[in-house]
Amino acid sequence: MAVARLEIFARRRQRIAAAPFAEFSIFQVRAGRKRMGDGQRRDEIPAGGFAAVAPGQLLNVENLPPQDGAYRAVCLCLPHTMLAPADPVPVDAPAWAALPATRALEQAFAHVEQGVSEHLPESLLRHRVAELVAAVALAGYRPPMERNRGLRERIRLLLNTQPAREWRAEEVAARLALSTATLRRRLAGEATSFSAVLEEVRLTHGLALVQGSHKPLKQVAAECGYASPSRFTARFRQRFGTLPSELRD
Template identity: 85%
Template sequence: MTIARLEIFARRRQRIAAAPFAEFSIFQVRAGRKRIGNGQRQDEIPAGGFAAVAPGQLLHVENLPPDDGAYRAVCLCLPQAMLTTADLAPADAPPWAALPVQRALEQAFAHVEQGVSEQLPENLLRHRVAELVAAVALAGYRAPMPRDRGLGERIRLLLNTQPAREWRAEAVAAQLALSTATLRRRLAEEATSFRGILEEVRLTHGLALVQGSHKPLKQVAVECGYASPSRFTARFRERFGSLPSELRD
């Protein structure tokens, strides 16, 4: 399991509709401002500030550059397997929180960043993650964590390992020791589908590559399983409300 570190730059205001947060995510805004909301409430995080988002959220995000430069932020996505039951909060806990700037939080965040950069062994990273989660709790936030992963989430984790692969429902069902009919029926009970999960995985991966890498958009499309860049662009805009090029400098 890995901790994803996403570094975001933007010289123009970015708007992303229903951005997915699959894992417990912690942001530090380093220049500009970030707005996070869900239609009912909205928080603005200034430069130097932090925000924490519980796993499984779809939130509207705006990244606002300062007048004299580019927006910059770093996001750390913490796999649930690295968290302990002590980190769990009641299910009615807020889906996200803007956090006050505290020295302990700054140090713990930097500690995990350093560990990811140095590719430390997983057992050492776990200690640093525990330090960061504790610092977030001291800042006033404990995220509601899903205790049981449904079939859709298990499939999502599997597809995430190779977003560009030509996945088929029959092969995934066999890997999970299910019949294809059972897989489709159980996904329907969760109000989703195999095709829907696959596209969500690919587009979420695309969003991370568009924001956090300098890869050409044609290459991004291929790495997300789209042979046609125009098809990727159209689906991306339909899903996130912005063209990939609009999220690039």
């Protein structure tokens, strides 16, 4: 998996309930403010500031435009395959943090952005990612990384390669060298199901397309595996507490 860059632009306030962060994600707010919270704690990131979120989090997010313009931010999602093994992090390390805009962090973030836009080979981009992770640590945050990814996460990574595909539990089980019954039983042990993982993958992909592209809603729905925009819109609203149109101008 490669580093993903998502640019977010909004002229109206956006509210997203339980936004998923599957990978280690680093934001830079460039205009306006971002609020992030989990019901117990909330941070606000001003223009110019940064935020880092550990993988596997669900956070309530608000994007607040300035009075005289649009909200703008860039998010870099760093896949676990690009991260070097790190020293153990305390289990009580926070799931996310607002970070000051240090010179080292600004430069490292821009370095990765440039590498993504230039489609650098993974071997080179990996060094830039290491620089960014080190800059985040120097700014005061080291996330609690997942040591052993469960079956749900392995399935999510597979489904994410083709969100629109008509995946079947039998096919996925075979790819993972499991019986279908074992796959379903182990997912139940992780308090989920195959259909729930598939829909989460599709809606997460849809959220990225709604926020980070100008594709028509019909095309977004199709790329997420939904036969109709209305079905996609209904599931999107149920999952994130907002309509796709409300996240766009």
